[in-house]
Amino acid sequence: MVEPIFDLQFRLILIGxxxxxxxxxxxxxxxxxxxxxxxxxxxxxxxxxxxxxDDGTRIKLQLWDTAGQERFRSITRxxxxxxxxxxxxxxxxxxxxxxxxxxxxxxxxxxxxPHRPVFVLVGCKVDLAENGGQRxxxxxxxxxxxxxxxxFHVETSAKYGWSVEDAFRKxxxxxxxxxxxxxxxxxxxxxxxxxxxxxxxGLDINLVEAEPTKSSCC
Ligand code: GDP
Ligand code: MG
Numbered sequence: 202m203v204e205p206i207f208d209l210q211f212r213l214i215l216i217g218x219x220x221x222x223x224x225x226x227x228x229x230x231x232x233x234x235x236x237x238x239x240x241x242x243x244x245x246x247x248x249x250x251x252x253x254x255d256d257g258t259r260i261k262l263q264l265w266d267t268a269g270q271e272r273f274r275s276i277t278r279x280x281x282x283x284x285x286x287x288x289x290x291x292x293x294x295x296x297x298x299x300x301x302x303x304x305x306x307x308x309x310x311x312x313x314x315p316h317r318p319v320f321v322l323v324g325c326k327v328d329l330a331e332n333g334g335q336r337x338x339x340x341x342x343x344x345x346x347x348x349x350x351x352x353f354h355v356e357t358s359a360k361y362g363w364s365v366e367d368a369f370r371k372x373x374x375x376x377x378x379x380x381x382x383x384x385x386x387x388x389x390x391x392x393x394x395x396x397x398x399x400x401x402x403g404l405d406i407n408l409v410e411a412e413p414t415k416s417s418c419c
Contacts, residue, residue, distance in 0.1 A: 207251055207261040207397035211376050212283055213369075214265045216305045217290030218298040219272045222325030225359035226290065227266055230369055235360050252370065254377050261397060262373060274304070281312035285385065285393030286319040286372045293324040293356060296337040306350070316393060319379070320352040321372040328358035 215223040224246065228234050231248040246266035253259050265284070270276045281287075287309045291298040302322065309318055324343055330336040340356060347354035353371045357364045379385040380394065387394050 207259040209258065209377070209380065210261040210263060210395040210397050211285050211373060212263040212265065212392050212394075213286040213288065213372060214267070214280060214284045214309075215288045215290055216267060216276070216309060217271065217288075217323075218292075218295070218301055219269065221290050221292040221295065221298045222357075222359055223271075223288075223290050224266055226288070226323065226325060226357065226365060226368070227264055229359040229362055229365045231264065233362070235362075250369075252373060254374055258377065259397070260373055260377065262369065263392075274308070276308075278312055281309055283392035284309075284313060284318060285316065286321075286376050287313075288321050288323050288368060288372065289352075290323045290325060291338065291343075292326050293336055293338045293340075293343075294326055294329050294334050299324075299338040299343065302346070316385075316391070319372050319375045320350070321368055321375075322347045322352055322354045323368050324354070324356040326358060326360075327356040327363060328360050 215227060217223055225235060227246075227248045228236065231250045246268065248264040248266065249261060250264070251259055251261050265280065267276055267280070289302050289305055289309075291302055293299075306320065309320070322343060324338060324340070326334075343356075344354050353375070355364050355368045355371065357368055359365060376385065376394070385394055387396055
């Protein structure tokens with residue numbers, strides 16, 4: 202079997218209150234699966250997936266899930282430090298989780314400095330609102346918040362795979378644009394962005410093993 206080669210690797214983190222749906226979002230994106238009973242994340246959980254942007258560049262996403270520490274907002278500096286992007290995750294049926302987003306955002310900014318992270322605001326569990334559940338965060342309000350901060354906003358359902366791909370694609374494309382414009386550079390000692398392979402005399406040599414691409418979700 203031929204291993205897919207990737208050109209770039211971006212490291213992304215998911216942050217937000219516990220139980221908002223971060224681990225399910227990751228499972229859906231990387232595995233196409235949804236777990237009704239999702240175990241609280243224990244230890245450092247790490248996922249990966251390869252995606253291709255419009256010009257054919259293959260990007261391996263290294264995706265890090267918080268390890269239950271989000272309950273105490275005691276996520277360590279090392280978790281943030283090597284990231285180039287962050288998904289700010291809340292539950293559309295949980296007002297408090299949205300109200301805490303500015304705290305998560307400023308913490309990420311502070312920890313990721315001097316790099317400027319790309320954010321995407323993700324409202325999870327949109328299927329609940331469509332099935333008689335109580336929406337507590339109006340879509341318009343979240344959109345306005347995102348506009349004010351110049352970031353993307355998307356509402357997802359990991360249960361049905363709605364817009365999950367979109368959330369990760371948006372953040373990936375924005376990071377890639379910043380690489381193209383020269384704003385982001387591959388730096389020694391920083392794992393936020395890495396090159397994926399070296400080219401030697403016409404041979405492509407993988408430095409890190411790549412995962413197969415999955416196109417469908419839940
Ligand atoms: P985390 O603590 O942020 O990682 O949250 P989890 O991903 O573990 O999810 C917490 C709970 O929400 C679990 O019971 C999931 O089954 C449920 N959940 C997560 N995403 C969705 C979704 O899109 N729709 C619905 N209906 N439930 C979800
Ligand atoms: Mg979790």
